[in-house]
Amino acid sequence: MSTETTTLTKQDALFEYLVRLADDRLILGHRLSEWCGHGPILEEDIALANISLDYIGHAASLYEYAVEVEDKGRHRDNLVYFRNDVEYKNLKITELPKGDFGFTIARQFLFAGFSYFLYKQLSDVEDEQFAGMAQKHLKEVKYHLRHSREWVLRLGDGTDESHERIQNSFNDIWTYVGELFHQDEIEELLQGEKLAADSENFKSDWKELVVDTLEEATLEVPDFDQFMVEGSRDGLHTEHLGHLLAEMQHLRRSYPDADWE
Amino acid sequence: MDEESKKEKFQERIDNGETIEPKDWMPERYRKQLIRMMSQHAHSEVVGMLPEGNWITRAPSLRRKMILLSKVQDEAGHGLYLYSATETLGASRQEVIDQLLEGKAKYSSIFNYPTLSWADVAVIGWLVDGAAIINQTMLARSSYGPYSRAMVRICKEESFHKKQGYEMVATMADGTPEQQEMIQDAVDRWWWPTLMMFGPHDDDSPNSAELIKWGVKSKTNDELRQSFVDRHVSEAHEVGLEIPDEDLEYNEETGHWEFGEIDWDEFWNVVKGNGPMNKERMKSRREAHENGKWVREAAEEYARKKRLAKEKAS
Numbered sequence: 152m153s154t155e156t157t158t159l160t161k162q163d164a165l166f167e168y169l170v171r172l173a174d175d176r177l178i179l180g181h182r183l184s185e186w187c188g189h190g191p192i193l194e195e196d197i198a199l200a201n202i203s204l205d206y207i208g209h210a211a212s213l214y215e216y217a218v219e220v221e222d223k224g225r226h227r228d229n230l231v232y233f234r235n236d237v238e239y240k241n242l243k244i245t246e247l248p249k250g251d252f253g254f255t256i257a258r259q260f261l262f263a264g265f266s267y268f269l270y271k272q273l274s275d276v277e278d279e280q281f282a283g284m285a286q287k288h289l290k291e292v293k294y295h296l297r298h299s300r301e302w303v304l305r306l307g308d309g310t311d312e313s314h315e316r317i318q319n320s321f322n323d324i325w326t327y328v329g330e331l332f333h334q335d336e337i338e339e340l341l342q343g344e345k346l347a348a349d350s351e352n353f354k355s356d357w358k359e360l361v362v363d364t365l366e367e368a369t370l371e372v373p374d375f376d377q378f379m380v381e382g383s384r385d386g387l388h389t390e391h392l393g394h395l396l397a398e399m400q401h402l403r404r405s406y407p408d409a410d411w412e
Numbered sequence: 413m414d415e416e417s418k419k420e421k422f423q424e425r426i427d428n429g430e431t432i433e434p435k436d437w438m439p440e441r442y443r444k445q446l447i448r449m450m451s452q453h454a455h456s457e458v459v460g461m462l463p464e465g466n467w468i469t470r471a472p473s474l475r476r477k478m479i480l481l482s483k484v485q486d487e488a489g490h491g492l493y494l495y496s497a498t499e500t501l502g503a504s505r506q507e508v509i510d511q512l513l514e515g516k517a518k519y520s521s522i523f524n525y526p527t528l529s530w531a532d533v534a535v536i537g538w539l540v541d542g543a544a545i546i547n548q549t550m551l552a553r554s555s556y557g558p559y560s561r562a563m564v565r566i567c568k569e570e571s572f573h574k575k576q577g578y579e580m581v582a583t584m585a586d587g588t589p590e591q592q593e594m595i596q597d598a599v600d601r602w603w604w605p606t607l608m609m610f611g612p613h614d615d616d617s618p619n620s621a622e623l624i625k626w627g628v629k630s631k632t633n634d635e636l637r638q639s640f641v642d643r644h645v646s647e648a649h650e651v652g653l654e655i656p657d658e659d660l661e662y663n664e665e666t667g668h669w670e671f672g673e674i675d676w677d678e679f680w681n682v683v684k685g686n687g688p689m690n691k692e693r694m695k696s697r698r699e700a701h702e703n704g705k706w707v708r709e710a711a712e713e714y715a716r717k718k719r720l721a722k723e724k725a726s
Contacts, residue, residue: 184468184477187484188461189696191704193492196461200485204478211474228473252707308717309710316706402530403472409588411472411530411580 164340166221167240168347169281170230171337171384173213174241177231179262180206181395182249191252198298202259205291212284232403236393237386244327246392250320253306253313257320259299264360265331265350266292272348281346300364307368318370329379331357337384426627431557434500442626445619446556447501448517449628451508454494455519457487459693463527464536472530479576480533486569493565497558513698521679522609524687531584531591531598537577539599539606539644545570546640547610555627578647585651599648600656607671608679610637638668645669 183203190196214227273285341347471477552563659672
């Protein structure tokens with residue numbers, strides 16, 4: 152769907168908004184699932200698989216509602232398996248390779264912190280089904296934030312090596328955090344209908360959470376005003392997404408007529 | 413009481429069906445055998461995450477992806493209970509994991525076979541978890557309390573794993589010609605290795621008699637294998653799949669399915685480390701352990717700093 156169109160309807164906007172939220176969670180859930188069986192301790196294999204499962208579950212509910220809003224009789228899996236890179240609208244921060252455990256934790260913390268404030272607002276949208284979903288998922292998002300925050304503290308204030316590693320991860324990922332707060336006409340239209348969050352309202356809360364946590368972890372906070380990448384919501388991705396989708400979609404696309412449910 | 417009388421008393425308790433708890437007296441060999449069995453069992457859960465984990469990112473529907481992820485997560489959880497249960501015998505988790513990483517401890521050989529198609533995920537759920545349930549249902553009555561309780565808990569989740577596996581097998585067997593071919597191929601590759609999961613014939617199984625005497629096991633390897641075959645042959649036939657065994661025949665008199673001879677050369681070869689994936693599996697485990705070293709050290713150091721700060725404050 153082109154976001155340039157002047158005839159953007161509430162239905163189109165809500166569909167697009169739900170798909171954006173779902174794409175973020177599906178792609179990040181995919182990256183976390185790559186840890187399964189390879190974590191630093193068994194407890195973290197369990198925790199990361201659990202969080203990955205939450206994200207993919209949240210994505211499934213969001214896609215499910217998106218196809219209902221779209222009302223074209225599409226199955227949610229159609230959105231997952233039969234869209235190409237440029238049709239995916241997830242933020243680039245979610246598609247970056249999992250990196251080492253420190254990188255995974257830095258990304259988790261930044262994203263979970265953002266999701267926490269986002270879901271608090273979504274819990275109050277004037278759409279019973281959407282709000283109910285957000286309220287239910289918020290409980291899990293709180294756990295994701297607690298889990299990643301605790302690890303930021305451990306790694307930041309642990310050994311010299313862990314401090315250096317997680318500091319480098321925050322430095323490397325920083326250019327991708329600006330996009331978390333990207334908003335365009337989709338959000339604007341829906342905000343007027345009380346159907347979307349307004350991230351401007353919690354930007355300072357999120358920054359405070361990040362600054363407080365990094366300082367407690369004895370880490371330096373990178374510059375919020377540095378150059379930030381853009382374009383994800385228009386389908387502009389890194390090269391990593393294509394490989395991720397090739398892997399995720401190949402079996403389903405190889406046998407398009409087969410039923411796997 | 414001297415050692416012999418203690419042993420007699422211990423055997424009496426077993427024969428009366430009593431449960432042995434961590435603080436109770438037990439023969440040193442009973443403790444050692446249980447540490448061996450339970451740690452092998454824990455390692456199997458952890459190594460067992462790898463073959464199925466291989467397909468999480470490629471699962472063909474969101475529903476299947478979530479089920480698989482949750483199954484592999486359960487396996488990590490089972491590994492954790494079992495390591496904790498083993499610790500009640502005085503063997504620390506670190507110690508038994510080191511034995512695995514140094515190649516001194518075994519895990520179930522079934523996980524040394526590769527998962528080549530999505531159908532393998534279905535067949536592992538159905539056959540491998542099906543075999544595990546038969547073994548674990550027996551172990552849930554084992555004489556050692558912590559092991560028996562861990563098994564009761566694990567069995568509940570395993571039955572769900574088997575159910576989802578069989579459901580997927582049935583869907584594929586009823587699917588397109590390509591799906592049918594894929595699922596039959598997976599059954600052909602996994603059937604015999606699954607029969608090997610029950611271990612050598614009773615005559616070649618030196619530990620069996622002792623474990624039965626101590627109430628750790630209540631059935632022999634061959635008895636367990638037979639109940640597996642009886643159950644799974646009919647399940648295969650129900651969904652129109654063939655069992656790759658020309659000698660398979662139903663015996664009306666005994667009510668059992670008779671089956672062909674297992675390739676024991678293959679069995680011992682895989683046990684000795686020459687299976688298709690032995691080296692890969694161990695490499696993955698060692699890499700995860702090595703790559704996680706700095707994380708574990710950081711967590712320890714952080715905990716130490718926190719403890720110090722707390723001591724200072726008080």
